[in-house]
Amino acid sequence: MPVNEERGYEMGKNAIEDKVAVTIVAHPDDAEFACGGTVAKWAREGWRVVYIICTDGSGGGPEAGSLSREARAQVRQQVVKTREEEQRRAGDLLGVAEVIFLGHPDGQLQVTEEIQRQLVRLLRIYRPQRVIIPSPTFSWKHPLWVAHPDHLATGEAALRAIYPAAQNPWAFPSLENEGLHPHKVSEIYVMFAPESNHAVDISETFAAKEAALRAHKSQFGEEATEMIALMHEWDGTCGKRHGVRFAEEYFVIQNTLAG
Numbered sequence: 001m002p003v004n005e006e007r008g009y010e011m012g013k014n015a016i017e018d019k020v021a022v023t024i025v026a027h028p029d030d031a032e033f034a035c036g037g038t039v040a041k042w043a044r045e046g047w048r049v050v051y052i053i054c055t056d057g058s059g060g061g062p063e064a065g066s067l068s069r070e071a072r073a074q075v076r077q078q079v080v081k082t083r084e085e086e087q088r089r090a091g092d093l094l095g096v097a098e099v100i101f102l103g104h105p106d107g108q109l110q111v112t113e114e115i116q117r118q119l120v121r122l123l124r125i126y127r128p129q130r131v132i133i134p135s136p137t138f139s140w141k142h143p144l145w146v147a148h149p150d151h152l153a154t155g156e157a158a159l160r161a162i163y164p165a166a167q168n169p170w171a172f173p174s175l176e177n178e179g180l181h182p183h184k185v186s187e188i189y190v191m192f193a194p195e196s197n198h199a200v201d202i203s204e205t206f207a208a209k210e211a212a213l214r215a216h217k218s219q220f221g222e223e224a225t226e227m228i229a230l231m232h233e234w235d236g237t238c239g240k241r242h243g244v245r246f247a248e249e250y251f252v253i254q255n256t257l258a259g
């Protein structure tokens with residue numbers, strides 16, 4: 001899909017040719033599974049891809065049932081650290097330039113003013129033309145894990161941050177005082193949307209996606225056998241629909257709205 005020729009709401013630090021893309025997800029590993037092939041493809045095409053991970057990932061760890069309260073707290077802290085390391089490693093394998101962790105508690109994400117401000121701030125700093133986000137709405141055609149409340153909250157917070165807040169000079173006026181001027185995102189790629197209107201052929205980057213998923217050892221085990229099989233089936237079925245080996249689907253929104 002061609003890059004929208006239109007520049008941001010105001011001239012930002014980035015010219016269009018700088019090609020910056022931001023991926024906003026709830027948990028470490030979400031991006032690898034849902035859009036890892038696209039991210040690797042864009043990185044190879046010269047896009048600077050920045051990840052924003054909204055939660056600390058502390059909800060995905062070893063069995064906690066037999067642990068004392070103190071031991072659980074320690075384990076959770078260790079889980080957060082491990083998952084950050086795994087996410088950075090996975091990002092490296094895909095060619096991601098930077099990974100930012102917002103650190104909200106896993107499983108409790110709300111669409112607060114705080115997270116919207118954080119996201120608007122980052123959008124105005126990095127000034128991406130493209131942003132990948134989870135769908136804020138759930139479709140029953142998707143498996144239940146897609147409807148994880150953190151995914152839906154991330155989708156809604158991200159969409160609110162992109163439009164109208166990031167491009168609206170009246171939103172979060174304190175950011176202007178920091179020199180962070182409005183920025184308009186041109187294209188929004190929505191993952192697991194109720195319907196899709198765009199597919200990215202990831203046949204060439206599928207191997208990188210697979211390697212990146214394997215980096216999340218604490219979640220999928222050493223070999224990640226089940227997860228890799230699921231990904232083959234998922235992306236292969238999607239590829240078949242579009243006449244390629246593997247693909248990832250999105251609902252892409254062209255943002256043509258003025259601030």
Ligand SMILES: [Zn+2]
Nearest residue numbers: 026027030148
């Ligand atoms: Zn997730």
